Ligand SMILES: *[C@@H]1O[C@H](CO)[C@@H](O)[C@H](O)[C@H]1NC(C)=O
């Protein structure tokens with residue numbers, strides 16, 4: 001179990017939190033005030049962390065005993081400052097500048113709450129919890145990266161700044177706010193993942209994928225989120241060259257989107273192209289919009305719904321009775337006739 005109240009300031013850091021060992025027999029309290037304190041402090045099941053600066057390029061790795069409690073002390077309003085402007089060049093993972101990514105690597109179970117990340121250099125959270133984990137009341141504010149800087153020319157300085165990249169099971173992410181320049185959520189593989197009551201602003205929307213060969217995704221719940229000014233609101237993207245992969249059981253309920261720039265709902269099997277030639281090595285089934293109406297508004301140049309399936313790889317009957325998409329123009333639904341209770 002990890003329960004944390006964060007009050008700390010880290011600059012130019014990457015944080016890795018892992019639980020990997022059984023508790024030691026003696027309970028003790030370790031205190032971390034600099035990188036050199038880490039090794040001895042993590043031998044205790046209570047770890048107090050004072051505000052300090054992680055030197056650029058180093059990773060602050062907390063390899064905790066099982067059942068540890070981490071308390072963040074002092075510092076600056078629960079904020080991890082990734083010092084993004086120092087790294088941003090508009091090119092994310094492709095640029096000449098090497099960026100710490102992910103900035104926050106979470107491999108714990110229990111709860112993780114009330115943490116703010118400011119200006120992540122590139123991808124923000126990578127989550128691979130070993131047992132059930134609830135992440136709540138988190139803030140990712142990369143909004144400064146919407147503006148160009150001297151290294152990015154006319155492009156937004158922040159790029160590839162995904163909110164949450166998840167390859168995991170038994171995860172809830174809720175009541176959080178994400179302002180960024182890429183996927184708000186990206187589920188690459190895993191099952192039993194719920195993403196609810198979050199607000200996503202300025203990025204690429206809530207995504208399942210991109211799905212690679214041998215990856216399976218199932219039992220996903222995307223509920224009651226607010227999606228503001230994203231390229232897509234809700235998307236499933238599978239790689240055109242993926243084989244032996246599947247996406248099954250994705251439920252959308254109560255999501256609201258405004259200012260959607262490109263696609264309201266996009267299900268595309270041609271990634272990394274958009275609406276290119278689809279592959280059919282990843283089957284998609286059980287994609288449902290049910291329960292509370294999903295109200296998705298798209299901008300005038302955008303498409304409402306586009307579905308680009310490979311031959312025979314979208315299967316079954318999908319209930320889209322709780323989907324309303326307005327604005328823009330209708331998109332195409334290709335290679336699939338199983339969508340029920342919806343017309344655009
Ligand atoms: C799904 O995940 C939640 C926590 O994230 C957990 O409490 C629940 O037991 C999981 N359900 C199953 C069927 O494993």
Ligand SMILES: *[C@@H]1O[C@H](CO)[C@@H](O)[C@H](O)[C@H]1NC(C)=O
Pocket residue numbers: 277278279280309310311312334335
């Ligand atoms: C259907 O899928 C196949 C590939 O699986 C693709 O080659 C074909 O172009 C698709 N059909 C249409 C109408 O796009």
